[in-house]
Amino acid sequence: MIISENNVVSLSYDLRLATGKIIDKATAEDPLAYIHGVGMLLPHFEAQLHEKTVGYKFDFTLTPENGYGERYDENLVEFPKSMFLEGGFPEIDITVGNFVPMNDSDGNQLQGKITEVTAESVKVDLNHPLAGESLHFVGEVIAVRPASEEELAHGHVHGEGGHHHH
Ligand SMILES: [Zn+2]
Numbered sequence: 001m002i003i004s005e006n007n008v009v010s011l012s013y014d015l016r017l018a019t020g021k022i023i024d025k026a027t028a029e030d031p032l033a034y035i036h037g038v039g040m041l042l043p044h045f046e047a048q049l050h051e052k053t054v055g056y057k058f059d060f061t062l063t064p065e066n067g068y069g070e071r072y073d074e075n076l077v078e079f080p081k082s083m084f085l086e087g088g089f090p091e092i093d094i095t096v097g098n099f100v101p102m103n104d105s106d107g108n109q110l111q112g113k114i115t116e117v118t119a120e121s122v123k124v125d126l127n128h129p130l131a132g133e134s135l136h137f138v139g140e141v142i143a144v145r146p147a148s149e150e151e152l153a154h155g156h157v158h159g160e161g162g163h164h165h166h
Pocket residue numbers: 150151154156158163166
């Protein structure tokens with residue numbers, strides 16, 4: 001079967017940064033499964049697999065532009081410390097390296113990483129953790145099958161590589 005829209009694709013892969021560090025992987029025994037063409041994965045990632053089939057071995061690098069975007073200094077935002085202490089997140093430890101739930105300008109939820117804490121302010125990095133990174137994927141297409149009506153309605157894969165309970 002050829003990979004096209006609304007197929008469930010199972011993959012093994014390693015994801016490396018430019019440094020060579022592996023930051024994510026799936027094996028043939030425990031593959032990643034996704035529904036092709038519905039926006040589950042990065043569009044440029046899915047484009048690399050479009051119209052390929054089982055056994056296809058891939059090895060490609062996505063630029064930051066084709067991955068999670070560039071890093072922008074504007075996404076380093078300083079907030080008054082009082083906002084965290086009084087307002088929102090008493091359960092969160094305001095410490096460099098910890099994450100706080102935030103919303104971006106489009107209202108999407110994201111995890112901001114605390115990069116600096118002073119007596120008065122907290123600086124939070126709202127860039128995606130993989131912004132500015134080149135993403136090197138090496139892997140293989142393990143299986144391709146049509147998605148079920150139920151999977152398409154739910155927007156996720158059931159069974160192997162997907163959701164088992166919900
Ligand atoms: Zn479901």
